[in-house]
Amino acid sequence: MQIHVKIILCATVVLLVASCSASKKTTTAAITYTKDVKPIIDEQCGNKCHNAERPADGIELTTYASVKMQSVEGKLIPAIQHAEGSEPMPKKNPKLDDVSIQKIVDWVAAGAVE
Numbered sequence: 001m002q003i004h005v006k007i008i009l010c011a012t013v014v015l016l017v018a019s020c021s022a023s024k025k026t027t028t029a030a031i032t033y034t035k036d037v038k039p040i041i042d043e044q045c046g047n048k049c050h051n052a053e054r055p056a057d058g059i060e061l062t063t064y065a066s067v068k069m070q071s072v073e074g075k076l077i078p079a080i081q082h083a084e085g086s087e088p089m090p091k092k093n094p095k096l097d098d099v100s101i102q103k104i105v106d107w108v109a110a111g112a113v114e
Helices: 002-029 033-046 064-072 076-081 098-109
Strands: none
Touching: 033 064, 033 098, 064 076, 064 098, 076 098
């Protein structure tokens, strides 16, 4: 009888862990540039300093391709996280809120989907 209880408990734990992992992947994969990242980038970066007309430091962030390139090259996340050794962005405004930063991090981790 005790063996059956242990087996059931172990199976329950395995199922819970698998369920949590699956739901995290689904949530992360559901993040897209258009829906989640573009509004943040437009408000904080592209419409201000990194626009097509006068891109600050030669970095333009008004298109999916340009934002993805900065992400793939590993420049976007350190800048918005104010990581040591990177140029903190936005430069003249406070750091992005944690929720916005996490959305961008999750988007890159999920493959930077449009």
